[in-house]
Amino acid sequence: MPFDIARVRAQYPALREGYAHFDGPAGTLVAAGSAEAINEVLRSAVGNKSTAFAAGRRAYGIVEEARSAVADLVGGAATGVVFGQSATALTYLVARTLAGTWRPGDEIVVSRLDHDANVRPWVQVAARAGVIVRWAEVDLGTGVLATEQYRQLVGPATRLVAVTAASNAIGSRPAVAAIAAIAHEAGALTYVDGVHATPHGPTDVAALGADFYVTSAYKWSGPHIAACVADPDRWAQLQPEKLVPSPDAVPDRFEHGTQSFELLAGVTGAVDHLAGLAGPVSLDGASRRSRLLESLAAAQAYEMSLFSVLVEGLAAIDGVELCPAPAQRCPTVAFRVGGQEPVRTAELLGDDGICVFAGDYYAAEYFAAAGLRDSGGAVRAGIYHYTTEEDVARLLDAVKRWR
Numbered sequence: 488m489p490f491d492i493a494r495v496r497a498q499y500p501a502l503r504e505g506y507a508h509f510d511g512p513a514g515t516l517v518a519a520g521s522a523e524a525i526n527e528v529l530r531s532a533v534g535n536k537s538t539a540f541a542a543g544r545r546a547y548g549i550v551e552e553a554r555s556a557v558a559d560l561v562g563g564a565a566t567g568v569v570f571g572q573s574a575t576a577l578t579y580l581v582a583r584t585l586a587g588t589w590r591p592g593d594e595i596v597v598s599r600l601d602h603d604a605n606v607r608p609w610v611q612v613a614a615r616a617g618v619i620v621r622w623a624e625v626d627l628g629t630g631v632l633a634t635e636q637y638r639q640l641v642g643p644a645t646r647l648v649a650v651t652a653a654s655n656a657i658g659s660r661p662a663v664a665a666i667a668a669i670a671h672e673a674g675a676l677t678y679v680d681g682v683h684a685t686p687h688g689p690t691d692v693a694a695l696g697a698d699f700y701v702t703s704a705y706k707w708s709g710p711h712i713a714a715c716v717a718d719p720d721r722w723a724q725l726q727p728e729k730l731v732p733s734p735d736a737v738p739d740r741f742e743h744g745t746q747s748f749e750l751l752a753g754v755t756g757a758v759d760h761l762a763g764l765a766g767p768v769s770l771d772g773a774s775r776r777s778r779l780l781e782s783l784a785a786a787q788a789y790e791m792s793l794f795s796v797l798v799e800g801l802a803a804i805d806g807v808e809l810c811p812a813p814a815q816r817c818p819t820v821a822f823r824v825g826g827q828e829p830v831r832t833a834e835l836l837g838d839d840g841i842c843v844f845a846g847d848y849y850a851a852e853y854f855a856a857a858g859l860r861d862s863g864g865a866v867r868a869g870i871y872h873y874t875t876e877e878d879v880a881r882l883l884d885a886v887k888r889w890r
């Protein structure tokens with residue numbers, strides 16, 4: 488199905504400002520449908536949750552709709568969707584809660600491909616619980632997190648395997664389902680960081696073998712809020728720290744304090760936006776889940792075709808060095824331009840109206856292993872479904888000019 492990029496871009500008011508956005512891996516622009524949903528809540532009578540009056544009942548409705556939206560997006564049950572301020576905050580919450588069930592001598596496995604948000608919370612709670620941390624290594628020549636190593640890393644003492652569905656640094660997509668199968672064979676749980684993967688294709692948490700799957704709405708056209716998805720029965724086995732009078736039901740008991748109803752409405756708005764990416768007409772009558780699968784597959788094909796132009800173009804520029812990554816990846820590339828400090832490259836591109844990040848973007852273990860952390864990491868360019876051929880040409884031209 489052809490991807491109607493003009494129609495898609497018209498749904499991003501911020502694109503009017505004229506920047507070329509390659510900073511999606513750090514946060515995308517917000518879709519109009521999401522911004523309007525937030526605005527609508529802020530301008531309406533929405534109270535705190537109460538069954539006694541209409542404005543209070545609206546708050547319940549907003550939360551339920553947002554849970555259903557995220558469940559449609561990633562394929563879980565609405566009652567297994569827990570919201571939190573960020574993926575980092577949710578991962579700390581789950582890590583602290585799970586660690587309460589661990590014993591000294593137990594083991595966990597983390598990876599050097601992951602964003603620190605799916606590393607440090609586990610390492611820190613493991614240290615307190617006397618739990619041994621094992622590390623999965625990235626092959627720096629290929630950017631692959633090899634599945635086979637998990638056969639050695641995982642054993643009867645393993646309680647948890649934390650792994651990313653895609654690297655926010657180099658885009659590499661590990662074989663999460665195969666890694667999860669190894670974890671499950673040993674009786675371990677999996678905690679999958681879906682923050683970078685979710686915006687770039689269809690997601691099915693069951694097919695991934697993710698016992699927990701965390702995702703942040705601001706990476707997929709929504710506001711700054713995150714969700715962690717697990718089977719409601721899994722949540723029910725866990726008891727987080729909580730206030731005495733706050734709800735004890737699942738999933739509410741994992742959500743601390745009053746929720747951000749406006750941002751939750753924005754989550755639903757963002758998911759509805761994603762469901763419409765492939766066009767409203769051909770998908771008439773389909774469920775939101777099936778529209779999401781079709782739309783995100785169409786967006787992914789569009790993104791990957793632009794991405795190959797970007798990567799080939801960068802590789803052809805004298806002095807540009809790409810961080811290696813396999814074909815199985817998201818449309819995200821990390822590179823350095825000759826002896827230029829990555830932050831300098833980002834500033835020069837920034838002066839040209841091109842938004843890229845430079846540094847380690849918290850993928851600290853990867854850049855340390857690659858020996859690039861102390862010299863400024865790398866420049867990162869990510870394609871999203873609103874990127875155009877012209878944006879890519881603009882970036883390539885600017886890199887050539889400033890190298």
Ligand SMILES: Cc1ncc(COP(=O)(O)O)c(C=O)c1O
Nearest residue numbers: 573574575602604655682683703
């Ligand atoms: C892969 C990945 N995981 C986790 C995070 C942390 O997300 P949050 O900012 O919601 O804590 C990020 C943010 O950049 C990320 O890219």
